[in-house]
Amino acid sequence: MGHGEVGLTPEHAMIPANLLRRIRNDLPMPVTIAALGNEAPPSKHSDGYYRFLCPNCREMKATVNPRNNLAHCFCCGQNFNNIDLLIRLGYNFRSAVALLEQWLLRYQTQEAKKSNPTPPTVPK
Numbered sequence: 001m002g003h004g005e006v007g008l009t010p011e012h013a014m015i016p017a018n019l020l021r022r023i024r025n026d027l028p029m030p031v032t033i034a035a036l037g038n039e040a041p042p043s044k045h046s047d048g049y050y051r052f053l054c055p056n057c058r059e060m061k062a063t064v065n066p067r068n069n070l071a072h073c074f075c076c077g078q079n080f081n082n083i084d085l086l087i088r089l090g091y092n093f094r095s096a097v098a099l100l101e102q103w104l105l106r107y108q109t110q111e112a113k114k115s116n117p118t119p120p121t122v123p124k
C-alpha cells in the first residue's frame with residue numbers, strides 16, 4: 001500500500017500542531033524572508049504590499065496577505081506559507097520547522113523588548 005495522505009506522515013505527527021500553527025501565523029513572512037539572508041528570494045514593497053519572487057513561476061507576483069500571513073502568487077495562483085516557502089527553497093520539512101521555530105523565538109523576543117507597540121519595520 002502507499003504512504004497515505006499528505007499531512008499524515010509520521011514526520012508531521014512528531015511536530016506539535018500548535019507549533020506548526022505558530023510558525024505559520026505568528027512569524028510574519030517578511031521576517032522569514034529577511035532571516036533567509038542571501039538565500040531569500042528578491043522582494044520589494046509596492047502599493048502597500050510586500051511582494052517577493054515566486055519560487056514556482058519566477059515572477060515578482062507572490063504577495064503577502066498580512067491578515068492570514070499567506071503569500072499568494074497573482075501569476076501562477078500558488079499559495080505559500082512560511083513552511084511551504086522554505087521547502088520550495090530546498091529545505092526538508094523537519095529542518096524548515098526547526099529553523100522557523102528559531103526565527104519565531106528570536107522575533108518574539110525582539111518584539112517583547114520593544115517598549116512601544118509599533119508595527120515591525122521591514123527592510124526594503
Ligand SMILES: [Zn+2]
Binds near residue numbers: 056058059073
Ligand atoms: Zn507564481
